Amino acid sequence: xxxxxILPFSVEISFGVIAALLATASxxxxxxxxSRPERNYTELRLRIKTWWLIxxxxxxxxxxxxxxxxIVLGFVSFLAFKEYLSLIPTRRADHRVLFWAYLAIxxxxxxxxxxxxxxxxxxxxxxxxxxxxxxxxxxxxxxxFLRALGTLHWGLMITVFSLSHMAxxxxxxxxxxxxxxxxxLLIYLVFLTEINDVAQYIWGKSFGRRKISPKVSxxxxxxxxxxGVTTTMLLAVALGPYLTPLTQLEALGAGVLIGLGxxxxxxxxxxxxxxxxxxDSGSILPGHGGILDRLDSLTYTAPLFFHFVYFLHY
Amino acid sequence: MLRKLFYxxxxxxxxxxxxxxxxxxxxxxxxxxxxxIVANHNSHLDALALxxxxxxxxxxxxxxxxxxxxxxxxxxxxxxxxxxIGIIPLERKATEKGADVLAPVxxxxxxxxxxxxxxxxxxGEPESLSRFxxxxxxxxxxxxxxxxxxxxFYGLGKALPKGEFILVPFFxxxxxxxxxxxxxxxxxxxxxxxxxxxxxxxxANITDASDL
Numbered sequence: 001x002x003x004x005x006i007l008p009f010s011v012e013i014s015f016g017v018i019a020a021l022l023a024t025a026s027x028x029x030x031x032x033x034x035s036r037p038e039r040n041y042t043e044l045r046l047r048i049k050t051w052w053l054i055x056x057x058x059x060x061x062x063x064x065x066x067x068x069x070x071i072v073l074g075f076v077s078f079l080a081f082k083e084y085l086s087l088i089p090t091r092r093a094d095h096r097v098l099f100w101a102y103l104a105i106x107x108x109x110x111x112x113x114x115x116x117x118x119x120x121x122x123x124x125x126x127x128x129x130x131x132x133x134x135x136x137x138x139x140x141x142x143x144x145f146l147r148a149l150g151t152l153h154w155g156l157m158i159t160v161f162s163l164s165h166m167a168x169x170x171x172x173x174x175x176x177x178x179x180x181x182x183x184x185l186l187i188y189l190v191f192l193t194e195i196n197d198v199a200q201y202i203w204g205k206s207f208g209r210r211k212i213s214p215k216v217s218x219x220x221x222x223x224x225x226x227x228g229v230t231t232t233m234l235l236a237v238a239l240g241p242y243l244t245p246l247t248q249l250e251a252l253g254a255g256v257l258i259g260l261g262x263x264x265x266x267x268x269x270x271x272x273x274x275x276x277x278x279x280d281s282g283s284i285l286p287g288h289g290g291i292l293d294r295l296d297s298l299t300y301t302a303p304l305f306f307h308f309v310y311f312l313h314y
Numbered sequence: 315m316l317r318k319l320f321y322x323x324x325x326x327x328x329x330x331x332x333x334x335x336x337x338x339x340x341x342x343x344x345x346x347x348x349x350x351i352v353a354n355h356n357s358h359l360d361a362l363a364l365x366x367x368x369x370x371x372x373x374x375x376x377x378x379x380x381x382x383x384x385x386x387x388x389x390x391x392x393x394x395x396x397x398x399i400g401i402i403p404l405e406r407k408a409t410e411k412g413a414d415v416l417a418p419v420x421x422x423x424x425x426x427x428x429x430x431x432x433x434x435x436x437x438g439e440p441e442s443l444s445r446f447x448x449x450x451x452x453x454x455x456x457x458x459x460x461x462x463x464x465x466x467f468y469g470l471g472k473a474l475p476k477g478e479f480i481l482v483p484f485f486x487x488x489x490x491x492x493x494x495x496x497x498x499x500x501x502x503x504x505x506x507x508x509x510x511x512x513x514x515x516x517x518a519n520i521t522d523a524s525d526l
Contacts, residue, residue, distance in 0.1 A: 078483075079334070082334065082483045082484065082485060083485060085483075085484060086469060086472075086484045086485040090472065092472075092475065095472075095475065095478055095480070095482055096480060098482045099480050099482050102482065102483065282336070282485060283336045284334065284336075284485075
């Protein structure tokens with residue numbers, strides 16, 4: 001029998017809680033539509049509906065077996081990288097170079113699948129870093145070379161290397177984490193990162209006045225940031241024993257890391273969008289925008305949290 | 315049958331998984347013939363991406379109009395173009411004096427087809443819009459009751475430009491304009507059509523570094 005079919009109790013509870021939270025959001029929004037018909041809640045309704053879809057995809061990614069996890073998360077990386085390339089200026093001459101960059105995605109996720117940590121951790125930062133310019137030089141177009149190379153490798157790092165850490169959390173030896181099993185760490189990371197986003201938004205809307213980074217992200221406030229980080233810290237400590245091998249103090253550290261990292265990931269993608277002059281990174285997720293609009297925080301929290309846990313326990 | 319299989323196993327997965335198509339103005343997409351769709355032409359993928367927008371039930375009605383000299387040039391391509399893609403071949407040069415090159419097109423419209431035309435002629439430079447040729451005005455003059463729907467595609471010229479055979483995934487934006495009808499004069503019709511296409515193009519976020 002497939003061992004992952006017997007889910008740890010904490011994992012079952014986690015998905016129960018997520019479903020309950022979303023159901024509450026759905027009912028609240030339906031209630032709002034009825035009690036205040038004069039206001040338009042289409043965007044909110046769309047946003048919550050898409051959340052259900054995201055949770056469903058995440059459940060598929062987490063709950064079955066390693067092959068399905070790696071394929072689903074690899075596909076998410078592919079969508080993010082494709083969205084990034086569609087957003088930024090690319091040179092026509094680099095057509096074949098872009099193709100090579102895409103090939104890095106199945107390879108990177110294959111290293112995850114066979115749990116080859118050494119290659120997983122250097123493949124994109126070292127080998128792709130050397131291979132892409134080599135291929136570009138073979139094309140021979142020097143105009144805009146540095147910009148094309150820099151933007152391409154940065155995108156690969158953010159959308160493939162960073163996000164593939166989510167998948168690697170699933171292949172870490174499960175016996176180290178008896179409470180959460182193989183998927184506990186990933187659920188912990190993704191749940192806290194998304195809650196951190198939502199908490200920063202709610203704290204900011206309720207109490208925020210002083211802008212934290214007016215030029216990049218005018219909606220971000222000091223109160224939202226501090227409130228969000230505090231909420232994430234408290235939840236990190238509360239959930240730590242059920243999903244992770246972290247001690248109380250370590251869980252507090254993980255909460256701070258996810259709170260800070262989530263914020264930086266968010267504003268980094270905002271800065272990118274501002275530079276290009278778009279509001280959303282795409283339109284694949286109705287009510288949210290593009291896939292990068294949803295994954296922005298995870299591009300920072302995934303590698304940060306992974307290496308924090310890896311250093312302490314694996 | 316072949317066309318439906320091709321649609322289900324090639325066009326649709328390509329459009330949904332490899333590329334990803336964001337259509338704006340989908341309500342203008344004609345689901346009943348006769349109708350004429352005019353689009354910019356940047357890639358061999360244009361026709362496939364366009365057909366993927368339609369539901370399976372009407373796919374048999376959708377036919378790209380394509381150059382006979384190019385697509386009928388050998389037996390394999392001819393079989394594929396006629397039976398799998400379902401093109402209506404058009405002679406670019408009249409073979410005999412007085413012969414109406416557009417006759418097969420009129421026939422198809424009589425049978426309530428939804429035709430896809432690329433009035434730029436051949437695939438242009440990626441993502442740039444060349445002026446439309448006049449054939450389309452002639453068609454509108456002869457069939458004034460048939461709606462003409464302008465569409466602008468952005469991204470396909472990056473995914474598979476002319477002269478390349480390796481496909482690189484990119485998101486594709488499609489902007490579908492409101493239907494137009496014959497306006498009483500050729501030049502006026504062409505002016506409005508070109509203007510509409512430019513307006514659709516302006517909605518796209520063009521990020522081809524070679525154009526900067």
